[in-house]
Amino acid sequence: MNPELINTLSEQELTAIDAELAHVPCKSAAAIDALKIVQEYRGWVSDDSLHAIARHLEMSADELEGIATFYNLVFRRPVGEQVILLCNSVSCWIKGCDKLQRTISRQLGIEMGETTTDKRYTLLPVSCLGDCDHAPAMMIGKTLHHDLTPESIVRLLAGD
Ligand code: FES
Known part of the structure; x- marks a missing residue:
């Protein structure tokens, strides 16, 4: 900025x-x-x-x-370089988005709504991303990731 x-x-x-x-x-x-x-x-x-x-x-x-x-995709507070939008609507909830959230929180050391100390990531909830057939889903920046598991999240965040 x-x-x-x-x-x-x-x-x-x-x-x-x-x-x-x-x-x-x-x-x-x-x-x-x-x-x-x-x-x-x-x-x-x-x-x-x-x-x-x-x-x-x-x-x-x-x-x-x-x-x-x-419109919850307008950020009214500073965010990290990459915003992780974790879907918490029904399909993703049923498919275990809460487990994904715990994995992300553990890996990045942030809770929902927080930004990592290195300002790299901000974790935010979002409602349905329109990819329910492949729930659970989330966006990292502009990229949609789906069929997620805690293991795939670890790989994604480690290699990103
Ligand atoms: S409920 Fe998560 S993508 Fe639709």
């Missing part, structure tokens, strides 16, 4: 957000895309970033915060 951009949006962010605005009927309809764009550039969406986005979309920061909170 570039610290100079704290109170404003960068040219690239504005260009990407404005490209989204061209496809929506009102500015607030681009809220999720705008949050995702800023997150892509900065890793997470700070309060200052959220206010800057809200100003650009001519909506209140509270309204945008509500959207960011509802």
Whole structure:
């Protein structure tokens, strides 16, 4: 993250957000895309970033915060280089995602919601990733992993 951009949006962010605005009927309809764009550039969406986005979309920061909170893939706290999104919806629950969580916690030394001290990984829960036929599933960064076992998790995290 570039610290100079704290109170404003960068040219690239504005260009990407404005490209989204061209496809929506009102500015607030681009809220999720705008949050995702800023997150892509900065890793997470700070309060200052959220206010800057809200100003650009001519909506209140509270309204945008509500959207960011509802959409749980917008990170409102700093996260590690890689975010592990462990699915905890029904199919994955039945297939033992709790065991996977314990394995990850043991291997990385973090609980759900925490970031490793080397800032490499953040572990977060997520609802269904749409891969229920191959539960349990999780994402590491942008890569979906499925049919997971505690053993495959150990290999994944060791070799990643
Ligand atoms: S319930 Fe986990 S991928 Fe659908």
